[in-house]
Amino acid sequence: MTTASKEICKKLADKLGVVLDFREEAGDPWALIPAERWKQACLTARDEPELSFNFLRSLCGVDRPDDGVIEVVAHLFSYQHRHALVIHTNTDRSASRLESVSSVWPAAIWHERETFDLFGVDFTGNPDLRRILLPEDWVGHPLLKDYEEPDSYRGIPTTRPGYEKKKFGPQLKKPAPKKPAPKVEKKPEGGEAPKGTAGSAEQK
Amino acid sequence: MTEVLQSTPDREELILNMGPHHPSTHGVLRFIVHTDGEIMRKAVPDVGYLHRGLEKIAELQTYPGYMPFTDRINYLEVMFTNMAYATAVEKLLGTEVPPRAEVLRVLVCELNRIASHQITLGCITMDLGAFTPFVHLLRERERINDLMEALCGNRLTFNYMRIGGVSQDVPDEWLKQLEAFLDHFEPVIDEFDSLISYNEILIKRMGEVAVICAEDAVGFGLVGPNLRASGVDWDVRRDLPYGAYPQMDFQVPVGMGEKGTVGDCFDRFIIRVEEMRQSCKILRQCLANLPEGDIKAKVPKMPRPPKGEVYSCVEGARGELGVYLISDGTPKPYRLKWRTGSFAGLSIIEHISRGLMIADLVAVIATLDVIAPEMDR
């Protein structure tokens, strides 16, 4: 899978005319697409006969507060060639915005709605960008690592009365001391969770 | 349940609310139906009533500790969600699953597939007005539940698989009971066919209704039986084999347009009947070649997969069920995302509902086999 992925990635890069950042770690390799070429890359991936990725398996977000980005990840698959490709792109965490690919794969409409709902990524060009899983008046985007669960929603407490509060707190790690710590001022006051427990000390 | 939200006499459009507790919407699921008389202009699904934040929970649990939560993704597909999650973690860890565990996994998955299709088929007929077949299939599912309970201790939330294998070996006599069940069940499928499958009224309700062409099916990301009903010959078990499936010999039914056009509701219905037969076939092969040996590979108690990400999919009863898992080297997943068939299945409804009768919407929901907990997660 790895070499195949690399070749596919190279083909895509050639067609786009850019050099793609190709990463291999444990598990699946992936390619990093610059955000401004995102839609173009998706279109190419679908339309190029050698690639023909006609099936969008999933599109989701990943919050990386340490890097100050929200990644958007798309898993593509081609039924003709039976090959898969994982592409990532980075969007700015404070003003997350990306061009929608809903015109490339209609399946993306709902996947983007979900990503918008849970991460707050604004997909420009999506015809129906509303919250999908959470109620329309929900505050915040729960899959962000610094999300704090509210005490109540419309007067309904989020903890059962009588039980100790075990809320989802922010899951931020402390900024690494070596790094110039880009986002310290943005961290909410609950961010002092001990390092290494991923901030969920309340959970265990 | 169904109430008028708004009516605009000038455009002759009536906006109806259907659900979220409607007998024919599967689970808590709501539709906003724009109608012109009996004809729908569009039906907009409104989901999220069963959102339990299972992806967020994953980030707070250890890898083995998340396994019981996967049971709750979809109450009809528990073995598949278990398996998708287990294989994802195993891929990251690089664990080899012992052969006996692989075959046991296939065995319980196929048993689960039969149980899931039984509910689906029963619900399709019930939504279209025939109650008896539902009870028949529920009776057969009860036998499967009993088998599952004897195997892993619970009737719905099995929590049977573990990272690296399965939790328990089969109890004595269990394989014999399974064989007895298969001997009993295979004729019941034929009986079901004569009971309802080729009933003229059912055919008239489903044939030619809500045809989904192959292009749409792929574009909207339909998977599994819904995709195959549209004529796309694709099955993860056969085409991207995993586990013990390469050893198994089975056919993949594809929509033929038997009573109408390829991709209509009837195709989606009859494919599931055929899949139950194929599952029986796989089960018999599993019984015949169940290897001896370990049922669980050696995995650390608190696994810390190396940094990286993986997408792992299995062919569930509702098609490709994927887990996208990112590890950052700690004992807890960094991010976990479920890719489920129902989510994609429901997203196509707004597109295909145009021009259908209101009564057909029920047939569409039922045959697309959408399960509310699975899409809301």
Added chain:
Amino acid sequence: MGSFSEYLANIGRSIVTLGDGLAVTFSYLLRKPFTIQYPDRTEKPVVAMLPERSRGILEIDINVCTGCSICAKQCPIDCIHIEVVKDEETKQRVLKRFDIDVAKCMFCGLCVEACPVSGLRHTHEFEGSMSDVHRLMLSFVDKPQPVAKPAKKDEPAPETKPVGSIVRKLLADWWKPANPTSGGPR
């Protein structure tokens, strides 16, 4: 004319296929019923009919528990509460509290798998309705008692009480108000 004959043919097919289906339905009139009437018309109590591995309400035999807290660490939702203190006089570790919150428990069995001495186990009990949700915090320790020593290799495993006997006693109190001393959620 063609459409009219088609109309008649439709009706004919409907009747024939309906007849097929009804024949199957009628055949079930002559078969043994599959359902049983719950709860009081079964031959045995339902609890006795469940398979061996059935995962019901948890119980703990504190006479074999070593107080190692592995089970509490394994539980994904923290429904086991164990308190072990060291007795100043006898220098023994004393089990002060062993509560299981059955209201939260999802019967997944991870804790049972982890227990090294099989002191924690699933019973077959499942009818655990309570008049007060806080009563579902089952307390297994009445008065503090020293923890058991893990059995040596050659020693026989210590005897355990029959499965289900402990929890049945607790569940029999379902009508009482919540126990104020259990230390659980109030």
